Structures are given as C-alpha cells and as structure tokens.
Amino acid sequence: MPGILYIVSTPIGNLEDITLRALRVLKEVDRIAAEDTRHTRKLLSHYDIRTPLTSYHDHNERTAAPALVESLRRGESIALVSDAGTPAISDPGYRLVVAAVAAGIQVTPVPGPSALVAALSAAALPTDRFVFEGFLPEKTKQRRERLRSLHDEGRTLVFYEAPHRLKESLNDIEAILGDRAIVIAREVSKVHEEFARGRIGEIINRLADREIRGEIVVIVEGFTGEPALSEELLKEDVRKLHASGMRVKEIAELLGGKYAFSKGQIYRITLELKKVSSR
Ligand code: SAM
Secondary structure: OOOEEEEEOEOOOOOOOOOHHHHHHHHHOOEEEEOOHHHHHHHHHHOOOOOOEEEOOOOOHHHHHHHHHHHHHOOOOEEEEOOOEOOOOOOOOHHHHHHHHHOOOEEEEEOOOOHHHHHHHOOOOOOOOEEEEEEOOOOHHHHHHHHHHOOOOOOEEEEEEOHHHHHHHHHHHHHHHOOOEEEEEEOOOOOOOEEEEEEHHHHHHHHOOOOOOOOEEEEEOOOOOOOOOOHHHHHHHHHHHHHOOOOHHHHHHHHOOOOOOOHHHHHHHHHHHHHHHHO
C-alpha cells in the first residue's frame, strides 16, 4: 500500500498555534519533509517529536519531489511542512502535491495557520470575497504593471510583503490604486503583533519615520466603482510628481493605471504642463 502525503500547517509565530492532529501526524509519519530542517527541528523539539527530517525546498524540489513520491509509493507516509503556515501557499509544496497526485498517492491537508487568513480575519475589510496576490514583483516596472492590472478589482486584495520593500510598495499602491482603506498586519501572533488600519496616505505618513521590521501582510480595499478621476486631479498629480523631479516617462508609467487616460495621453499632458511651467 502506498503511504499518505500530509500537508501540515505549522505556526506563523506563536508555537501554540498548532493543531492536535498536526502534532499527532508529525509524530506518526515515517518522515517529515521540511523547507528548512534546522528551523523545523526547533518546533519538533518544543513538542518532543523525533521523526526523521528530509529537506524539501525551492532549490531542490525538482529532484526531491520524485524521490519523495518514490518513498510514498513504497509505503512511507510523509508530512510536508514549510517554515511557517501552510505549505504550498507562497511556499514550496506545489510540485510535490502535483507529482504525488499524478502518481495516484493520497494527499491530505492537516489545516492550520496561514498568514493571509489570520491577517484577513482581523483586518476589518470585507472578507466575503478576496484575492490573494502573494508577493508583488520586486522590480518596479513589473510591480506597477501588476498593480495596474488590479486597479478595477472589486474584491479585497491581499499581498505578502517584505519589510524593506513595504514603503516603496505602499507608494506605488497609493499612486496606482488611489487612496483606499488599507490594513498592514505585522508580526501576527507574535509579541509585537500590530494591525495598522487607515487610508493608504495616512499609513504612509504614520510609517515615514519608522524602520519597518518583521513579517507583513498588506490588505487593500477593492475598487469601489468610484468614477474615473478627472483630468484636473490628474494634472495636479502630474504637477506634484514633476516638481519632485520625476521624468515625464516615469510620470506616465506611474499614473497610467490610476486615471482613465492611456499612458500616451498622460505623457502628452505631462509634456504640455512641463512646457507651460517652463515658460
Ligand atoms: N506559507 C505561509 C502561510 O501560509 O502564511 C507563507 C509563507 S511566505 C514565504 C512568508 C510571508 O508570509 C512573509 O513574508 C509575510 O508576508 C507572511 N507572514 C508569515 N508569517 C507572518 C506573520 N506572523 N505575520 C504577518 N505576516 C506573516
């Protein structure tokens, strides 16, 4: 009989956030495949679990997945865990799940914490319909394009974000999506847990003098269907960005998704304003 592959959620901070079933499964399986074996060993030793560990991470999953599937075929039961939260959610696991399912192996989740659900549950933004976008692209151009593509999305938007990129991302979110309601959920379930709620501009000001640390989920109100912003507001934005030293092309790129004008139109409007201001 082939073994079972268990996808086990582990705490996202507070070590008490683990289910009784997760602890039992982690004790009973033949092997635990972990994203970082040293990290998982801390959790296991806290609960006195001595199951052997194998590493399964982004860099070895192409070779590790077939080997694990082979072990499952031979009858081993395996628990997959990531460093925190639910495996395969912005974490390694997807390839192993696909390979196991393709091999006819039973794959079963052991549900538990995930940062996106934990943050959303306490955010006070609509939870009936939401989109999880994972991490925004690191490169500015791709990040802005992604945000533009989300401009008309009416569902609540959920992102994971690295602390050193938060301020830059918030500036882009405000410029492209407009000054919407936002929640920054930081260090959820840990000692320094913090939920910052407000309009994006307000939160940007509040965080301006702070060094941002820790793990972060960003939750943004969906598009509420307000009419497209007027040309006057667009011109005001262009003037501000131009005065801050931004180049015409960059201004057109940045504001392209925010207004009901194409990048080309914004480019022309910016050039005209530039001419007027230099007369
Ligand atoms: N698989 C995990 C899950 O289910 O939540 C997510 C893994 S992803 C690589 C890590 C990101 O999740 C962090 O960069 C952060 O954005 C978010 N995250 C994880 N733990 C968090 C916490 N305690 N508070 C806020 N965000 C957290």
